[in-house]
Amino acid sequence: MSSGSSVEDRSKPAVVREGFFGDYYEHLAEEDARGYAAEQLTSRAAAHREAGQSRKPGTANVRIANEGDRSILYIVTDDMPFLVDSVNAELVRQNCAIRLVMHPLFVVSRDHLTGDLSDIARVPSNIGISSGDTAAMPNIAHLIAQGDNVSHMESWIAVEVDRVADDFQKELVDGIHRVLNDVRAAVEDWPKMRTKALELASSLDKVAHPEDIAELRQAQDLLRWLDNGNFTFLGYREYDLITENGEDVLELREASGLGLLRAGDHPHQIQHLTDAGRRKAREKRALVITKANSRSTVHRPAYLDYIGVKSFDVAGNVNGERRFIGLFATSAYTGSVRNIPIVREKVDAVLRSAGFPQDSHSGKDLVGILETYPRDELFQIETEDLAATALGIQRLQERRRTKLFLRPDIYGRFMSALVYLPRDRYTTNVRQRIEQELRETFEAESIDYEARITESALSRVFFRIRLPREAELRDVDAGELEKRLVRASRSWAEGIAEVLRENTSGLDAERLSALWQMRSPPATGSTTKSKTPSRTLSVSRSMPPQPTATPSLSRWSPACMSTCPTAPVNCSKRMPASSSTFWNRRA
Numbered sequence: 003m004s005s006g007s008s009v010e011d012r013s014k015p016a017v018v019r020e021g022f023f024g025d026y027y028e029h030l031a032e033e034d035a036r037g038y039a040a041e042q043l044t045s046r047a048a049a050h051r052e053a054g055q056s057r058k059p060g061t062a063n064v065r066i067a068n069e070g071d072r073s074i075l076y077i078v079t080d081d082m083p084f085l086v087d088s089v090n091a092e093l094v095r096q097n098c099a100i101r102l103v104m105h106p107l108f109v110v111s112r113d114h115l116t117g118d119l120s121d122i123a124r125v126p127s128n129i130g131i132s133s134g135d136t137a138a139m140p141n142i143a144h145l146i147a148q149g150d151n152v153s154h155m156e157s158w159i160a161v162e163v164d165r166v167a168d169d170f171q172k173e174l175v176d177g178i179h180r181v182l183n184d185v186r187a188a189v190e191d192w193p194k195m196r197t198k199a200l201e202l203a204s205s206l207d208k209v210a211h212p213e214d215i216a217e218l219r220q221a222q223d224l225l226r227w228l229d230n231g232n233f234t235f236l237g238y239r240e241y242d243l244i245t246e247n248g249e250d251v252l253e254l255r256e257a258s259g260l261g262l263l264r265a266g267d268h269p270h271q272i273q274h275l276t277d278a279g280r281r282k283a284r285e286k287r288a289l290v291i292t293k294a295n296s297r298s299t300v301h302r303p304a305y306l307d308y309i310g311v312k313s314f315d316v317a318g319n320v321n322g323e324r325r326f327i328g329l330f331a332t333s334a335y336t337g338s339v340r341n342i343p344i345v346r347e348k349v350d351a352v353l354r355s356a357g358f359p360q361d362s363h364s365g366k367d368l369v370g371i372l373e374t375y376p377r378d379e380l381f382q383i384e385t386e387d388l389a390a391t392a393l394g395i396q397r398l399q400e401r402r403r404t405k406l407f408l409r410p411d412i413y414g415r416f417m418s419a420l421v422y423l424p425r426d427r428y429t430t431n432v433r434q435r436i437e438q439e440l441r442e443t444f445e446a447e448s449i450d451y452e453a454r455i456t457e458s459a460l461s462r463v464f465f466r467i468r469l470p471r472e473a474e475l476r477d478v479d480a481g482e483l484e485k486r487l488v489r490a491s492r493s494w495a496e497g498i499a500e501v502l503r504e505n506t507s508g509l510d511a512e513r514l515s516a517l518w519q520m521r522s523p524p525a526t527g528s529t530t531k532s533k534t535p536s537r538t539l540s541v542s543r544s545m546p547p548q549p550t551a552t553p554s555l556s557r558w559s560p561a562c563m564s565t566c567p568t569a570p571v572n573c574s575k576r577m578p579a580s581s582s583t584f585w586n587r588r589a
Contacts (some may be wrong), residue, residue, distance in 0.1 A: 023047050025124035026106050026158075034102060046074060050160055051122075054110075057156075058117040062182040064175050066166065072101065073166040075174075079182055080179055081107055081155040082189045084301040089159060091303040092181045095172055104160040111153045123429045125155060184262055184299045188236045191260040195235035195326065198260070199225045202311055202324055206288065211318035214286055221288035221311055223343035227433035228309070228326075232337075236300055236328040239261035241273065243283055243322050250275060250283050252323065255379065262300070262327065278413045284320045288312055289344065292379045293466075294327055301329055305416075305450075305466070307378070335377045346382045364396070370396050376464045379418060383409060391420070398422060400459040404491050406484040414475045417444055419465040423491050428453070428461040435490040437465065443483055445470050 012562070026047045027035070035043070046069075053065045054075040062079035079087065086105055093100055111121040166174055203225035212218050228235075228323040240258035245249060252273040259265045275283060290310035297303045306327045313322040349372050358365035371392050372380070380388070391407045398405055398471070407420040412442050419440055437449055447468040469475065506514060 016535045022051065022122065025108070026050070026104075028106065028124065035421050036048070042069075048162065050076070050078075050158055050580050051119075054158060055119050056117045057112065057119075059112075059114075060186070062179065062186075064178050064182070066171050066175055068165060071165050073163050073171075075159075075161045075163065075357045076177065077157070077161075079157055079159075079180065080186075080453040081157045082185055084185055084188075084588075085157050085182075086159060087302060088181050088185050089161065089178060092299070093161060093163060095303065096170075096177055098163040098166065098174070100161060102162040104158075106158050108156050109153050110156045114152065121153075124171050128135060130270075172496040176271065187264055188261045188300050190352050191238075191264070192235055195238045196229050198238055198324070199229045199235070199326065206311075209314050209318065209405070210316055214318055215314065216287040217344065219566055220287045220344045220347055224289065227343050232331050232334045232392070233307075233309075233326075234301060234329045234331055235261065235326060236298060236306065237326070239263040239325050241323045241325065246272065250280050252283075253281055254324075263325075276413055282412060286314075286318070286320065288571050290323070291344070292411060292413060293378070293382070295415060295471075298329055304329060305468075307381075330377070330381075337373075338375055339380060342380075348380065348383075348385045348388055351385045352392055355389045356393060368392060368396055374454070376418075376420070378462075378466075379409070379420075382411070394421070398460065402459055404484070404488045406480060406487055408478070408480050408483075410475055411469075415469055415471075417467040417469055417475075419467060421463045421465065421487060423463070423487075425455060425459055425461045428463070432491045433463055436463065436487050439483070439486050439490050440465055440467055443478060443486075444476065445473075447471070547562060 023044065026045060038538040041314065049065075049067060053063050057063050057078055060080070065076045067074050067076070072167050075093075077085075079085065086103065090100060090103065101288070107125040107572060108122050109125055112119055163409070203222045205432045206218055206222050209215060209218065238258075238260040241252035242255060249334070252275065254271050254273070263487075288311060290312070292308050294306035294308040296306060298306050309328075311324045312320050313324060314319040315372055334342065339349050349369070352372065353360060353365065353368060356364075356368055358368060360366070360369070372388075375388075375392070383391075387409055391409070394407060402424040404421070404423040409418040409420075411417065421436060433451065433453065437451065440446065441449060444467050447470060449468070450466045452464045454464075
C-alpha cells in the first residue's frame with residue numbers, strides 16, 4: 003500500500019498495510035476496519051485469494067463461507083459495469099441482510115489454458131473502472147483478449163451477510179451466478195444493441211406511406227436520444243406479426259435476441275397477445291412504450307422499460323416489432339421534458355389544449371406540473387389522459403384535500419395511481435394504509451411507490467400497481483376509492499368532526515368537535531377504520547366535564563379505545579410517560 007498519513011496507517015490492523023493484503027483492503031473505511039480483528043481480516047483476504055486462484059475466461063467464481071453468525075460471499079469475475087448493484091439487489095431479493103461490501107479491483111494475469119493465477123496487482127489509478135461506472139459501458143476488449151498470460155482487470159467482491167442456513171446456500175449461489183450471467187450478456191451485447199437502435203432509426207426513413215403512421219419521426223428521434231447515454235440497453239429481440247388459427251401472434255425471429263433476450267434452451271417461438279395487445283398490434287403507430295412484466299436483474303431491480311418499434315411492409319401495414327428492454331438512465335429523469343423526444347410533443351399538445359400562453363402564470367404553472375410529473379408516466383401516458391390529469395392537478399392548486407388520479411396500462415398489466423394529500427398528513431403509516439387500500443382494491447401482486455414532498459401544501463405519492471397476471475382489468479369506482487383513501491389519510495380529530503357533521507346539527511357539531519379535540523391525545527395519528535370515530539362518538543358525548551381546580555389528564559381506557567376518564571389524575575402526583583406512545587401502541 004502506498005504510504006500516507008501515519009495516523010491512518012495505525013488505525014488499521016498491521017496485517018493490511020502492505021502487499022496483497024494492503025491492496026485488498028485499500029478502500030476499507032477506518033470505522034469498518036476497527037470492527038474486525040487483524041487475524042479475521044487476514045483470513046478473509048486469504049479465502050478470497052483462494053477463491054480466485056483458478057478461473058476460466060468468461061466465467062465467474064462464487065463461493066460462500068460461514069463465520070460464526072455471519073456468512074461471507076466471495077465473487078471473482080471480469081470487471082464489468084453494474085456488478086455491485088446487481089449482486090446487492092439479488093441478495094436483498096433473497097432476504098439477506100448485508101453488513102459489509104468489499105470491492106477491490108486487480109490487474110490479473112492467468113495462464114490462458116488452465117486459468118491459474120500467475121500475477122495479481124492493484125489497479126493503477128489511471129485505469130478506468132468498469133464496475134464503478136454506471137453511466138456508460140466501457141470498452142470490453144479485455145474480456146475476450148487472447149494469448150499467454152494476458153493481463154486484464156477483475157472484480158473481486160466480498161459481501162458479509164447474516165448467516166445463511168446451509169439449506170439455502172445453494173439457492174443463493176445459483177441466484178448470484180444467474181445475475182452475473184445476465185450482467186455479462188448485457189455488457190457483451192451492449193454495442194450491438196446500440197447499433198440496432200441507430201440502424202432502426204435510419205430504416206424508418208424508408209417506410210411506405212409515412213403520412214399514415216403516427217409518431218414515426220418521434221420514434222426516430224427517440225431511438226437516437228436513447229443511444230446518446232439516456233438508456234441502458236439490456237435486451238433486444240425481433241418479432242414478425244403473423245396470423246395463426248385466425249389469431250394475431252408474434253413469432254420470434256431466429257437468432258435475433260441480444261443481451262437478456264438471448265435465446266435460451268427453450269425459447270418461446272410464438273408469443274400470444276392479450277386482448278389489449280391484439281387490439282393494438284396492427285395499429286399504425288410506430289412506438290409502443292410501457293413496462294415489461296419482469297424486473298431487471300441488472301443494475302437496479304425496477305420493472306424493465308419496454309420500447310417497441312413496429313416494422314411495416316411495402317404497403318405500410320404493420321408486420322412486426324423490434325423490441326428493446328432496459329432502464330432509462332438518470333439523465334432521462336433529470337433533464338427537461340422540453341428536450342425529450344415523444345415527451346416534448348405531449349407537453350406541447352397539453353399546453354395547446356389548455357389554451358394558456360406559455361409566458362402566463364397559468365402556463366408556467368402547468369409547465370411546472372409537467373416537469374415534475376412522474377417521468378415514466380410521461381413516456382407511457384396518452385396525450386389526452388395527460389392533459390386531463392395535469393389540468394386536474396392544476397385545479398387542486400394549494401387546496402388541502404386528498405385527490406386520486408388513476409391510469410391503466412394499455413396492456414392491462416399495471417395500474418398507476420397518483421395520490422395528492424396535505425403535506426402535514428403524509429407519514430409512513432398513512433402511505434402504508436393508502437397502499438393497503440390499493441392492494442385490496444386491485445388484488446395487486448406488488449406495489450412500488452415514489453413520494454415527492456416539497457414546500458407545497460400538498461404531498462404526492464405515485465404508486466405503480468402490478469395487476470394479477472392473466473386476469474381481466476376490474477371495473478373500479480375511482481370516486482369511491484378516493485373516499486376510502488381520504489378516510490385512510492385523515493386524522494382522528496378530522497374523522498370525529500366528519501361523523502359529527504353527519505349526525506349532529508351545525509353548532510352542536512362544532513362544539514362537540516372542539517370538545518373532542520381538547521380531550522383527545524396530542525398525537526393520535528390517523529384513523530385506520532372508517533367506523534372507529536362513530537364507535538367512539540357515543541362515549542365522547544357522555545364524558546363528564548374536566549375538573550378545573552387542578553390540572554389533570556384523562557386516563558385512557560384500552561377497552562373502548564377512547565378518552566374515557568375513569569378518574570381525574572393530578573399532574574403533580576403522576577405524569578403519564580406519554581399519552582401518544584400509549585395511543586400509538588394500541589391503535
